Amino acid sequence: MKNRPTHLSLAAVIAAAALAGPVYADTMFTVDPEAGNNAFTAVFDASIGERISAVSSGIGCTLTVDEAKLEGRATCSVPLSSVRVDNDDTKTEHFGQ
Numbered sequence: 443m444k445n446r447p448t449h450l451s452l453a454a455v456i457a458a459a460a461l462a463g464p465v466y467a468d469t470m471f472t473v474d475p476e477a478g479n480n481a482f483t484a485v486f487d488a489s490i491g492e493r494i495s496a497v498s499s500g501i502g503c504t505l506t507v508d509e510a511k512l513e514g515r516a517t518c519s520v521p522l523s524s525v526r527v528d529n530d531d532t533k534t535e536h537f538g539q
Contacts, residue, residue, distance in 0.1 A: 504516065507516070
């Protein structure tokens with residue numbers, strides 16, 4: 443008789459889970475910054491009239507999708523050390539400071 447209450451409790455939990463319907467979890471996608479198959483280009487205009495182009499292939503992103511709501515959110519980051527400015531060593535070094 444000691445096992446009976448546990449058995450009934452387990453049966454109640456299983457029944458409740460079955461009646462609750464499907465539960466959707468967030469689906470996550472990632473972009474590996476080491477893959478090198480991803481890139482960004484940004485153009486910066488300074489108030490003194492200088493314009494620079496910054497390029498990196500080290501961008502990493504995480505995209506989280508809520509399939510039930512058909513919504514998603516993304517965060518991306520780029521290591522400053524991976525950014526190349528105007529394909530120039532001096533400008534790249536100054537940008538990193």
